[in-house]
Amino acid sequence: MRALYNTCMSIDADNKKKSDKSWPGGKVEWDNIETVLLDMDGTLLDLHFDNHFWLTHVPKCYAEKHDLSHEEAHQHLMCRYTEVRGRLDWYCVDFWTRELSLDIEQLKHDLAEKISIRPDVVAFLSWLNENDKRVVLVTNAHPASLNLKMGKTKLHVHFDKIINAHDIGLAKENEGFWEKLQHEEPYKKERTVLIDDNLEVLDSAHEYGIKYCLGIRQPDSQGDVISSEKYAVIDAFKDIILP
Ligand SMILES: [Mg+2]
Numbered sequence: 001m002r003a004l005y006n007t008c009m010s011i012d013a014d015n016k017k018k019s020d021k022s023w024p025g026g027k028v029e030w031d032n033i034e035t036v037l038l039d040m041d042g043t044l045l046d047l048h049f050d051n052h053f054w055l056t057h058v059p060k061c062y063a064e065k066h067d068l069s070h071e072e073a074h075q076h077l078m079c080r081y082t083e084v085r086g087r088l089d090w091y092c093v094d095f096w097t098r099e100l101s102l103d104i105e106q107l108k109h110d111l112a113e114k115i116s117i118r119p120d121v122v123a124f125l126s127w128l129n130e131n132d133k134r135v136v137l138v139t140n141a142h143p144a145s146l147n148l149k150m151g152k153t154k155l156h157v158h159f160d161k162i163i164n165a166h167d168i169g170l171a172k173e174n175e176g177f178w179e180k181l182q183h184e185e186p187y188k189k190e191r192t193v194l195i196d197d198n199l200e201v202l203d204s205a206h207e208y209g210i211k212y213c214l215g216i217r218q219p220d221s222q223g224d225v226i227s228s229e230k231y232a233v234i235d236a237f238k239d240i241i242l243p
Contacts, residue, residue, distance in 0.1 A: 027232065028212060028240050034191040036128055037210075038159075039172075040139040042197035042219030044125075045149060046116045051220050053111055054081070061102055086200070088171045093142040105144045115152045118221075124237035125158035136185055138194075140165040140172055161185055173200040178208035195234065202231050214240075 041050050054077075063073035080099065081090075089095040097104045128135045137159045139146060146164060150156040163184055170177040181187075193212035194205045197219035206213045215233040218225050226233055234240060 028193060028214075030131070030242055032191055033133060033193050033212070035134045035136060035185075035187040035193075037136050037138045037187070037192060037194040037196075037205075039194075039196035039198065039201065040137060040141055040146070040149065043195055043216050044118060044121050044137075044155060045153065046118050047197065047220035048222050049111070049114045049116065051223060052114060053108060057107060057111060058096075058100070058102065058104075061107060062100055065100075065102060086171065086173060088140075088165065088169070088174075091140040091142055091145075091165065091171065093144045105148075108145060108148055112148060112152055115149055116221075117153050117155065118216075118237075120237040121155070122158075124241060125155065127241050129158055134160050134187075136160060136187075137162045138165070138172065138181065138185075139163070142166060172196070173198065173204050175204065178205055178210065197226070199226070199228055199231065202228075206230075 038044060041047055059070060059074040059077050062068070062077060063070050066073070068076070077100075084090045084095075093104045093108075096102070125135065135158060137156075139162075141149070141164070143164055143166060146162070150162075156162065161184075163181065165171050165177070168177060168180050168184065170180060172178075189209040190211045192210050193214065194202065194210050195214045195216070196202055196205070197216035199215060202213040202215060213231055215226060215228055215231045217227075217233040217235045
């Protein structure tokens with residue numbers, strides 16, 4: 001659920017500007033990499049599902065449920081989202097079900113046909129598997145969303161482990177997350193790459209000492225392009241695979 005906030009609500013102006021910077025292929029020192037930590041929404045999956053869900057579908061359902069105009073519902077929800085942003089509740093299906101009196105899990109199932117895998121992802125994951133990298137999904141998504149998306153995409157077959165931030169008790173962007181992750185999945189910071197479309201998550205991981213932190217240039221196929229002065233952003237996964 002971090003998804004929608006990444007491209008629609010929380011990206012700084014600097015991060016929204018267009019960039020013609022392309023990923024300098026070969027800079028990931030794959031021989032040095034043991035562990036690959038991968039985000040789900042906006043990194044492996046098109047963020048458009050989440051953005052459409054939270055910014056269009058939920059406001060529509062909220063307006064109907066509470067007899068509000070679409071504009072009133074939209075304004076109310078944007079304020080509520082802003083209040084909760086950056087906390088684990090932000091990603092919690094149960095929290096929003098209670099807060100909005102809507103069956104969020106069911107609403108997600110209703111739109112499941114919109115869940116889609118980003119380009120090159122399956123080939124990239126297969127390449128990592130073939131090259132004996134430890135491949136770990138690390139997501140802030142609530143277990144209900146994670147299960148829905150893995151069931152729909154079948155990407156779970158590529159992961160050595162799937163870790164949910166709700167089990168850690170912190171969101172990935174929160175201080176202490178990457179240290180606590182070591183208890184669930186021991187990893188060497190200098191031999192790990194993290195790929196995540198959320199720049200705040202990359203900051204948190206970078207500050208902890210994860211050596212390779214990469215972003216995603218266009219997490220939502222219908223949304224803004226992201227650039228960063230600090231992190232390389234990937235246009236296509238095929239650009240970082242060794243021939
Ligand atoms: Mg993400």
